Amino acid sequence: MTHKPTLAVWKFASCDGCQLSVLDLEDELLLIADQLEIAYFKEATRGELEGPYDVSLVEGSVTTAHDIERIKEVRAQSKFLVTIGACATKGGVQALRNFADVGDYLDIVYAEPGYISTLATSTPIADHVEVDFELQGCPINKKQLVEVLTAYLHGRKPQIPNHSVCVE
Numbered sequence: 001m002t003h004k005p006t007l008a009v010w011k012f013a014s015c016d017g018c019q020l021s022v023l024d025l026e027d028e029l030l031l032i033a034d035q036l037e038i039a040y041f042k043e044a045t046r047g048e049l050e051g052p053y054d055v056s057l058v059e060g061s062v063t064t065a066h067d068i069e070r071i072k073e074v075r076a077q078s079k080f081l082v083t084i085g086a087c088a089t090k091g092g093v094q095a096l097r098n099f100a101d102v103g104d105y106l107d108i109v110y111a112e113p114g115y116i117s118t119l120a121t122s123t124p125i126a127d128h129v130e131v132d133f134e135l136q137g138c139p140i141n142k143k144q145l146v147e148v149l150t151a152y153l154h155g156r157k158p159q160i161p162n163h164s165v166c167v168e
């Protein structure tokens with residue numbers, strides 16, 4: 001039996017909008033599912049296959065100490081890692097905390113701020129691990145995502161205007 005490349009989708013600090021763009025692919029998702037095995041995608045499926053994974057899509061930014069450990073694990077299990085959306089590529093709107101005192105926000109928002117464990121900053125995934133491709137947008141453009149996955153399957157560079165390629 002021919003091995004299909006496996007796809008995993010991961011969430012960090014985010015609104016889930018970019019994952020919804022993946023789900024919104026509809027017909028294209030079926031086409032992709034025919035060529036890639038969706039091995040881990042909590043938003044879409046209950047089942048999960050263990051890594052390593054051929055392609056990982058990562059949504060969201062790093063905002064907790066646990067996130068730092070988790071993204072390192074994701075990187076270790078991923079041959080090709082793509083960050084999707086402004087949260088993952090730039091830190092997202094939650095990076096507003098980078099210009100303020102996060103403690104002030106916690107005091108305003110939470111009745112018991114002592115229960116909240118968070119970093120003082122929200123940072124892009126590429127600040128913590130090597131990223132193979134960054135897909136910008138808030139949310140991402142689903143046609144651009146199809147182009148990234150199709151390019152991967154055909155072993156070529158994605159043709160996306162104003163994109164950031166982090167490594168060859």
Ligand code: SF4
Nearest residue numbers: 015017085086087138
């Ligand atoms: Fe949501 Fe925008 Fe972040 Fe995507 S980039 S997860 S749409 S806030």
